[in-house]
Amino acid sequence: MSTETLYEGPAHEATFYVPSGGGIVRFRFSDLRAGGYVRSRDGSLFRVQPGARLFLSAGHHALTLYDPKLVARVSITFEPL
Numbered sequence: 001m002s003t004e005t006l007y008e009g010p011a012h013e014a015t016f017y018v019p020s021g022g023g024i025v026r027f028r029f030s031d032l033r034a035g036g037y038v039r040s041r042d043g044s045l046f047r048v049q050p051g052a053r054l055f056l057s058a059g060h061h062a063l064t065l066y067d068p069k070l071v072a073r074v075s076i077t078f079e080p081l
Contacts, residue, residue, distance in 0.1 A: 004078045011036070011074035014063040022057040023080040031072040036065040 006025070007016040011034055018025060029050045038046045041059050048054070048063065063074065 002080070004080075005075065006078050007074070007076040009073060011063060011072040012065045012068050012070070014074055014076070015060065016063070016076050017060050018056045018058050018078060019080065020058045021080060022055065023078055025054050025056045025061075026077045026079070027052045027054075027063070028075040028077075029072050030074070031070060033067075034065060034070055034072040034074070036063055038063050 006018065007014050011029060027048050027050070032050050035049045038048055038054065038056070039062050040057065041061070046054050046056070063076070065072065
C-alpha cells in the first residue's frame with residue numbers, strides 16, 4: 001500500500017486535504033508534547049496525539065494544537081483504503 005504525504009510544516013492550524021474515498025491518516029509531531037484536534041469540514045472533531053492514526057473521510061481538514069504557543073512541526077501522511 002502506498003503512503004502519500006498530505007502536509008509537512010508547522011503543526012498549529014495546519015490544513016490538509018484527504019483524497020476521495022478517505023483512508024488512514026497518521027500524524028507525526030516533532031515535539032512529543034504536541035496534541036490537539038482535527039476538525040473536518042462537516043464539523044466532526046477528532047483528538048490527535050503524537051503517532052495517532054485516524055480514519056478520515058475525503059475533504060478538507062484542519063489541525064489545531066491545544067497549546068498554540070508550542071512550536072512543533074507535523075508530518076501528516078495518508079494510506080488509502
